[in-house]
Amino acid sequence: MKLELRGITKRFGALVANDHIDLVVQPGEIHCLLGENGAGKSTLMNVLYGLYDADEGEVLLDDEVVHFAGPGDAMAAGIGMVHQHFMLVPVFTVAENVMLGHEPTRGGGRLDLEAARAKVVEISERFGFHVDPDAIVEDLPVGVQQRVEIIKALSREAQVLIFDEPTAVLTPQETDELMGIMRQLKADGAAIVFITHKLREVREVADRITVVRRGAVVGEAKPGSSDAELASLMVGRSVELTVAKDAPRYSDAKLEVKDLEIVDPDGLVLVDDVSFTVRGGEVLVVAGVQGNGQTELADALLGLVTPSAGSITLDGTELVGRSVRDFLGQGIGFVPEDRGVDGLVGTFTVAENLILDRIYGPPFVKAGSLQLRARDEFARAAVEEFDIRTQGIDQPAGRLSGGNQQKVVLARELSRELRLFVACQPTRGVDVGSIEFIHKRIVATRDAGVPVIVVATELDEALALGDRILVMYRGRIVGIVPATTPRDVLGLMMAGIAPEGSEAA
Amino acid sequence: MSAQTAVRSDDASVSSTLRHVTVTSKKYPVVFTFMSVVLGLILLAAPREGETKFRFSAESDFFVIPSISVPAMRVAWVCLAILVLATITSWVLYARERRTPLVLGIVFAFAFLAGFLSWGGAGSVSDFPVVRLISASVLLAVPILFGALGGAIGERAGVVNIAIEGQLLASAFVAAVVGSITKNPWAGLVAALVAGALVALVLGAFTITYRVNQVIVGVVLNVLVLGLTSFMYTQVLMKNADQLNRTVRFPSLPIPLISEVPIIGPALFRQSIIVYLMYLAVPLVWFALYRTRWGLRLRAVGEHPLAADTVGIKVERTRYRALLIAGAVVGFGGAYYTLVSVSAFNRNMTAGAGFIALAAVIFGKWDPVRAALAALLFGFASALEGAMSVVGSPVPSQFMLMLPYVVTLFAVAGLVGRSRAPAASGIPYVKE
Numbered sequence: 027m028k029l030e031l032r033g034i035t036k037r038f039g040a041l042v043a044n045d046h047i048d049l050v051v052q053p054g055e056i057h058c059l060l061g062e063n064g065a066g067k068s069t070l071m072n073v074l075y076g077l078y079d080a081d082e083g084e085v086l087l088d089d090e091v092v093h094f095a096g097p098g099d100a101m102a103a104g105i106g107m108v109h110q111h112f113m114l115v116p117v118f119t120v121a122e123n124v125m126l127g128h129e130p131t132r133g134g135g136r137l138d139l140e141a142a143r144a145k146v147v148e149i150s151e152r153f154g155f156h157v158d159p160d161a162i163v164e165d166l167p168v169g170v171q172q173r174v175e176i177i178k179a180l181s182r183e184a185q186v187l188i189f190d191e192p193t194a195v196l197t198p199q200e201t202d203e204l205m206g207i208m209r210q211l212k213a214d215g216a217a218i219v220f221i222t223h224k225l226r227e228v229r230e231v232a233d234r235i236t237v238v239r240r241g242a243v244v245g246e247a248k249p250g251s252s253d254a255e256l257a258s259l260m261v262g263r264s265v266e267l268t269v270a271k272d273a274p275r276y277s278d279a280k281l282e283v284k285d286l287e288i289v290d291p292d293g294l295v296l297v298d299d300v301s302f303t304v305r306g307g308e309v310l311v312v313a314g315v316q317g318n319g320q321t322e323l324a325d326a327l328l329g330l331v332t333p334s335a336g337s338i339t340l341d342g343t344e345l346v347g348r349s350v351r352d353f354l355g356q357g358i359g360f361v362p363e364d365r366g367v368d369g370l371v372g373t374f375t376v377a378e379n380l381i382l383d384r385i386y387g388p389p390f391v392k393a394g395s396l397q398l399r400a401r402d403e404f405a406r407a408a409v410e411e412f413d414i415r416t417q418g419i420d421q422p423a424g425r426l427s428g429g430n431q432q433k434v435v436l437a438r439e440l441s442r443e444l445r446l447f448v449a450c451q452p453t454r455g456v457d458v459g460s461i462e463f464i465h466k467r468i469v470a471t472r473d474a475g476v477p478v479i480v481v482a483t484e485l486d487e488a489l490a491l492g493d494r495i496l497v498m499y500r501g502r503i504v505g506i507v508p509a510t511t512p513r514d515v516l517g518l519m520m521a522g523i524a525p526e527g528s529e530a531a
Numbered sequence: 532m533s534a535q536t537a538v539r540s541d542d543a544s545v546s547s548t549l550r551h552v553t554v555t556s557k558k559y560p561v562v563f564t565f566m567s568v569v570l571g572l573i574l575l576a577a578p579r580e581g582e583t584k585f586r587f588s589a590e591s592d593f594f595v596i597p598s599i600s601v602p603a604m605r606v607a608w609v610c611l612a613i614l615v616l617a618t619i620t621s622w623v624l625y626a627r628e629r630r631t632p633l634v635l636g637i638v639f640a641f642a643f644l645a646g647f648l649s650w651g652g653a654g655s656v657s658d659f660p661v662v663r664l665i666s667a668s669v670l671l672a673v674p675i676l677f678g679a680l681g682g683a684i685g686e687r688a689g690v691v692n693i694a695i696e697g698q699l700l701a702s703a704f705v706a707a708v709v710g711s712i713t714k715n716p717w718a719g720l721v722a723a724l725v726a727g728a729l730v731a732l733v734l735g736a737f738t739i740t741y742r743v744n745q746v747i748v749g750v751v752l753n754v755l756v757l758g759l760t761s762f763m764y765t766q767v768l769m770k771n772a773d774q775l776n777r778t779v780r781f782p783s784l785p786i787p788l789i790s791e792v793p794i795i796g797p798a799l800f801r802q803s804i805i806v807y808l809m810y811l812a813v814p815l816v817w818f819a820l821y822r823t824r825w826g827l828r829l830r831a832v833g834e835h836p837l838a839a840d841t842v843g844i845k846v847e848r849t850r851y852r853a854l855l856i857a858g859a860v861v862g863f864g865g866a867y868y869t870l871v872s873v874s875a876f877n878r879n880m881t882a883g884a885g886f887i888a889l890a891a892v893i894f895g896k897w898d899p900v901r902a903a904l905a906a907l908l909f910g911f912a913s914a915l916e917g918a919m920s921v922v923g924s925p926v927p928s929q930f931m932l933m934l935p936y937v938v939t940l941f942a943v944a945g946l947v948g949r950s951r952a953p954a955a956s957g958i959p960y961v962k963e
Contacts (some may be wrong), residue, residue: 294550
């Protein structure tokens, strides 16, 4: 089935998320939609899928104009979507998830579980998926959950398949397998839209590439284009893809984590026997696919979770068991994973957010009252130094773009005297321009002799920033390797497979 | 630098599953200790003499089981010994990082009950009515159980139904009025279902369509219904009590044969139609929730409404439908008050049963069968007061009247372990 979008425009208030976008996808073709976070790719697909109403433009299937009032209509017309955040009910089985919305029934609305199971098994075998129809979805690895999403779309006879940032949560191996699946679907005659911002993946599978920037199509690219060409098209200027940094010069500062163990209330060991050391002046990247204990490890480094065993010592001072305020008092800077939830108070102004963790005394608080002049002077200086693009220090932080919000967090954390800096996914959802800036600041912190820990899920970032890379899998350390380690070795390590012969050289 | 890099050398790859350790909680041993001390203090502080007689059947029964007499204090002390043993076992298990098995909890509960009852009934001239205790437990559980079923359906669909109390009271009131006017309990029952559904409709309009905080709307609805029915009661019903507030009650329908089974028969199968409907409602609601298309969609909407929306399920419509059905189910419980229990409406006659039903939903982990069992437990706690007063127990009746609420507190405090609410329960669905 041929899919065509003509002049799609979608506005959210004053923001034009999609500006007259045209796109044609032929059957048996993988069409890549390449663009930065916030370029409007997902909005476009949600319009196509009937989740949003377009303000202008039309959708054509096999040259006929169609109109979708909701996802149900889109599905009935043969459009299937593999969502970035899976649309699966975690507590349901695979079969229940696949049949939801078009359940086979016997008399009286009784579910026909046998038929649903058979359907899952049939599709699963056709594509070699190995999915158990009776498994509970939340117990499955992320890669398998994604296959359930694909089975869900295929069970509805989808002929146009949309993959929305499908590789964000996958290991490099799972990503390769997904590419294989996409080629298989293409050979089967499906029209595929592949939305991503990762250049390597685009060059690997795309038949055609459309680049979107700030809600508009800025051009088409050939599959053979180089990374630099694609990146500059995507960002609108040439960008440095690598971070310039010198060899580490170690200082005396030292963070030691020993035999750390974190257990959740159900008894699952989320961080299992983790030990490592970070010296001042080096960046240790904690790499791994999201959800393998990195978040909990990072939280423990700020005292947000209390480990059930083990120790964390900073320059010889034991930190486990202390309050978060004590951790901060020790000079720990922390950039949380989800800045919107943990990093900022969205309704507070930029200035207020900049002093959020310094309200215990001078210079910003004296005798229990805020020192507004000191605060504002400090905020103006920080806005200047960190190049925060804001209309003013009185603007609510929640209104800033992702990159500028992150710079506010970074400015707050880096403007204190630090003895340890922990940054969790510091460039997630951040535009390429801000990424360059954030990376430079992290390297500058390292060069000032502070031990730095960066939690990264993307290999590119791990390789760009790290002096050493610690790979975690299922709460355990697979290995700590130099940043010169080849990508494929790191990829295997992220899947829990330690490379042979690389033991502690 | 090389000295600082390391790769796991114990095996080539890391296991793909998370290690699991048993998390032990002090809850069981602490509660056991507390209860043992309570019984021990009672026995020491107020020793009693004589025997306790447990009666298992009435004279009129087909099979008559002889009553059993036991030496009261001796039995009580034996029970206390069992409690202490169970408590020690529980502490030992805790020290060894193992969990206290549920069986031990059940044994403990029975031993406590047996010890307490034989102490309470010591030396009494009247027998301790076992059958009446069971039957009263079931009867007192009826409104709570229907309320809990309705609550479970609502929350499974993502709407917290705090208004169970209001639905019970409204349907009790309407059942009384319609039942009295028509002189037909069936008409009263149908009216009660409609009344329950109507309160649910108001709840739905505010929480689903207008996305007002569900807890606030629920609480306000309860107060509103209480005020409205009290006003109507004093202003209208009391002045025309004969025409408007005197229902014909559902008669008791003994089921042939099984009503003659000793103990169980007289206790459970000489009841009115609403009680039999309750026996049917539990498996029916379970089947509907877990084995039908309606139930699958309802649960999907309560767990992950966006996922349901993306497969073409209308979230708001599904929630409305679930809530209306839930309201009608609660309506059965309301009708019980004025069509079975007594034949007239009285101000605030539900007296918080709806809130206990809400507790039963949580205690029952949002599962209809477990919630029903929880409702029965609360019914039993209420029935104990009546049974104890028959034998002239020395415990002030006010204390016994507190029992259902104490049990509720313990239950909701999580004695049964961690429970997990439907993920989207209480959260309105906002489509961007």
